[in-house]
Amino acid sequence: MKKILPLLLLLSCLNVNATTHFIRVSNFQFSPSNLNVVVGDIIRWEWVSGFHNSVALTIPSGADTWASPYLTTIGDFYEYTVNIEGYYEYNCDIHGVLMTANFTASPVVPVSLSAFSVSNRSSKPQLSWTTQMESNSDFFAIHRSYDGNIFAEIGKVPAAGSSSVIKNYSFTDVHVKSSAKYVYYELAITDRDGKIQLSPIKLFKNNDANKKIITSLSPNPVSEAGHLMVRFNADAGGIMQARITDLSGKIVLATELSADIGVNNGHIHIADLARGNYVIQFTLNGIIETYTIRKE
Numbered sequence: 001m002k003k004i005l006p007l008l009l010l011l012s013c014l015n016v017n018a019t020t021h022f023i024r025v026s027n028f029q030f031s032p033s034n035l036n037v038v039v040g041d042i043i044r045w046e047w048v049s050g051f052h053n054s055v056a057l058t059i060p061s062g063a064d065t066w067a068s069p070y071l072t073t074i075g076d077f078y079e080y081t082v083n084i085e086g087y088y089e090y091n092c093d094i095h096g097v098l099m100t101a102n103f104t105a106s107p108v109v110p111v112s113l114s115a116f117s118v119s120n121r122s123s124k125p126q127l128s129w130t131t132q133m134e135s136n137s138d139f140f141a142i143h144r145s146y147d148g149n150i151f152a153e154i155g156k157v158p159a160a161g162s163s164s165v166i167k168n169y170s171f172t173d174v175h176v177k178s179s180a181k182y183v184y185y186e187l188a189i190t191d192r193d194g195k196i197q198l199s200p201i202k203l204f205k206n207n208d209a210n211k212k213i214i215t216s217l218s219p220n221p222v223s224e225a226g227h228l229m230v231r232f233n234a235d236a237g238g239i240m241q242a243r244i245t246d247l248s249g250k251i252v253l254a255t256e257l258s259a260d261i262g263v264n265n266g267h268i269h270i271a272d273l274a275r276g277n278y279v280i281q282f283t284l285n286g287i288i289e290t291y292t293i294r295k296e
Contacts, residue, residue, distance in 0.1 A: 246279075
């Protein structure tokens with residue numbers, strides 16, 4: 001079963017270099033949960049597992065809304081064409097705030113960004129990017145995020161203004177937290193009229209940081225509603241196994257969470273468990289970690 005939203009775009013709004021952005025829907029999360037796109041691009045949700053849908057929550061004025069059907073079969077997909085710049089937030093309406101994601105749509109600016117990467121330079125992230133041409137460009141603002149969703153500006157690099165030749169740029173983040181295993185970066189390409197186009201988001205891995213999988217379990221104790229929120233790191237895509245046992249060692253719940261490279265967010269339903277203390281064990285990419293949780 002394949003559902004595609006009809007295209008309701010004026011020709012003047014089309015991005016001739018439109019990109020299709022793929023979002024995986026599985027195990028109570030949208031991956032990636034945050035995207036930068038350009039007006040005219042296509043968002044394509046692809047179902048991997050679970051019973052979920054994609055429904056618009058917050059969209060810019062004048063943008064087309066959407067509400068996909070509930071899909072369950074691997075290979076099912078739903079598409080949406082972005083026709084207005086701005087911030088879009090959506091969720092699975094069954095799981096509400098426990099399964100939300102967003103994307104930001106930028107206008108097309110007359111700067112041709114042909115390459116953007118982040119590498120390791122003396123244990124610090126070095127951003128490098130290349131433009132093929134620029135017209136009316138002002139500067140590149142560098143944004144950093146530790147969770148892939150909330151970004152803050154950390155610096156600016158002047159742009160060429162007008163150029164028809166290849167230009168290379170770089171920026172080293174000397175103030176990044178040494179404890180952060182994964183860090184996300186984006187460029188805000190700004191022209192002299194104040195228009196801003198956001199680049200694709202790039203991921204930096206700090207090989208010197210702590211190798212822990214789990215970075216947050218909350219709330220703990222878990223409330224009666226029974227939603228345990230899990231934030232975890234993954235060095236490779238795959239599935240993280242979660243196993244909960246009571247204090248006698250009896251397995252009372254076993255489940256899986258989808259993992260993408262970088263910072264992941266998921267949740268585990270434990271509403272059916274009796275009140276008390278439990279041991280939860282996570283296994284991902286050969287690493288095992290064990291924690292104690294309490295159900296109120």
